[in-house]
Every structure is written in structure tokens, then in C-alpha cells.
Amino acid sequence: MSDYYVLDLFAGLGGFSQAFEDSERWDVTTVEISAEFDPDIQADMLDVTPTDLPDADVILAGHPCTMFSTAGNHDKWDMDAKEPTGDRAKRHVAMLFHTLGLIKALAPAYWYLENPRLSRARWLIGPPDEWVSYCQYGRDYQKNTGLWGDHAPGMTFRKCRGPGANCHKTNVEDDGTAACAPMSRDHAERSKVPYDLSDAIREACERALDGNAPRDTTVDEWVQS
Numbered sequence: 001m002s003d004y005y006v007l008d009l010f011a012g013l014g015g016f017s018q019a020f021e022d023s024e025r026w027d028v029t030t031v032e033i034s035a036e037f038d039p040d041i042q043a044d045m046l047d048v049t050p051t052d053l054p055d056a057d058v059i060l061a062g063h064p065c066t067m068f069s070t071a072g073n074h075d076k077w078d079m080d081a082k083e084p085t086g087d088r089a090k091r092h093v094a095m096l097f098h099t100l101g102l103i104k105a106l107a108p109a110y111w112y113l114e115n116p117r118l119s120r121a122r123w124l125i126g127p128p129d130e131w132v133s134y135c136q137y138g139r140d141y142q143k144n145t146g147l148w149g150d151h152a153p154g155m156t157f158r159k160c161r162g163p164g165a166n167c168h169k170t171n172v173e174d175d176g177t178a179a180c181a182p183m184s185r186d187h188a189e190r191s192k193v194p195y196d197l198s199d200a201i202r203e204a205c206e207r208a209l210d211g212n213a214p215r216d217t218t219v220d221e222w223v224q225s
């Protein structure tokens with residue numbers, strides 16, 4: 001029997017929860033709309049209610065960034081009012097708040113909602129509580145990524161100081177214009193949270209839930225390679 005439970009919303013290929021999946025101490029439930037990823041619960045998140053989901057110590061939510069990334073879909077937003085105008089953008093705004101509602105209703109000890117650091121989600125829910133650079137977690141692209149939520153204390157959030165850093169070949173998302181050569185052409189592969197980040201989150205959550213967390217010692221580590 002596992003010690004702790006984690007819920008991976010919008011699980012896709014399961015990158016966010018992959019280190020939890022590899023640990024015997026965690027039981028993972030994945031929720032995803034697409035059957036191709038073989039989720040535990042296949043559902044449209046907008047149809048999911050709290051009673052459809054198991055209680056969880058930790059919730060991970062990799063909300064789709066298609067409508068929120070500053071790299072595209074400019075015509076689906078009123079940029080001055082910072083409001084959605086297209087149907088799909090409106091749907092994703094509703095889904096973002098619904099996801100936060102589910103998290104509040106389930107009240108996990110810790111939660112992490114992931115989106116690009118400069119995601120338009122900022123317009124709706126404010127800036128991320130933390131952010132990391134994927135090049136600091138084993139990827140060869142920078143991809144600065146925001147993490148909203150109540151995070152377990154004691155984790156180091158590794159950030160790249162770029163531009164000019166040689167730890168990554170390209171930036172993506174922040175400016176939306178850089179070449180994406182090193183990134184996979186496959187969308188699900190590209191969206192996958194790096195294993196090292198999943199593992200850092202698992203470790204911090206486990207330590208805190210075990211009662212061994214250092215008190216309020218979240219660290220920002222800036223790297224200039």
C-alpha cells in the first residue's frame with residue numbers, strides 16, 4: 001500500500017507525475033481527455049466534479065497552454081482588455097478556473113499548476129508563485145515555466161539567467177519566436193514536464209508530508225552557464 005496519493009490533471013504522457021509513478025510510496029491517478037494516453041480517468045476536465053476524483057495529498061495540473069502561450073492565438077484575445085474573445089480561449093479560461101475550483105474543493109496539502117512563465121494565465125490568476133527553466137532539468141531548450149500553487153517547502157527552483165547562457169540551444173515560450181529545432185515535433189512529447197522537475201517536486205512533497213521539511217526554505221537558484 002502506498003503512503004501518499006497524487007492526482008495528475010491533464011496528464012498527457014504523464015511527465016508531471018512520472019517520478020511519483022516510479023516511487024513505491026506514491027499512488028498516482030491520471031485524468032486526461034484523450035484515450036491515447038490511457039488515463040485512469042478519461043474525461044473532459046470541464047465535466048469533472050470533485051466527487052469524480054479521489055482525495056490526494058498532492059495535485060499536479062499541466063493545464064493546456066495552447067490558448068495561453070504568448071507564442072500564438074493573438075486573434076483569440078482582446079490584448080488591451082486582457083480578455084478572451086474566441087470560443088476556445090473562453091473555454092480554456094473557464095477550464096482554468098474550474099481546475100482551480102477542483103483543487104480548492106479537494107484541498108490537497110500541496111499543488112502545482114504549470115504553464116509558461118509568461119502565460120496569459122497571468123492576466124487571470126496573477127503571476128506564478130515560482131518558475132523554473134527546463135534547461136536546468138535536463139532539456140536542451142530553456143522553456144521558462146511558471147508554477148502556481150501551494151508548494152512544499154524546501155525545494156530549489158532552478159532558473160537560467162540566459163540570454164547568452166550555453167546550457168540551452170534555444171529559448172521558447174518567453175518570446176515565442178526562437179527556433180524550436182531541439183524540441184520534439186510531437187506535441188505531447190514537447191509538453192512533457194522533465195523527469196528531474198517531477199522528481200524534485202516529489203522529493204519536496206515527500207519530505208514535507210513525512211514531517212521532515214526544512215521550514216520555509218524555498219530557494220531560487222540562478223544559473224549562468
Ligand SMILES: C[S@@+](CC[C@H](N)C(=O)[O-])C[C@H]1O[C@@H](n2cnc3c(N)ncnc32)[C@H](O)[C@@H]1O
Pocket residue numbers: 010011012013014015016017031032033034043044045046061062063064065095188191192193
Ligand atoms: C500541457 S499537456 C500536459 C502534459 C503533461 N503534464 C506531461 O507532463 O506529460 C495538456 C494535456 O491536457 C489535455 N487536455 C486538453 N483539454 C483537456 C480537457 N478539456 N480535459 C482534460 N484534458 C485535456 C491534452 O490532451 C494534453 O494531454
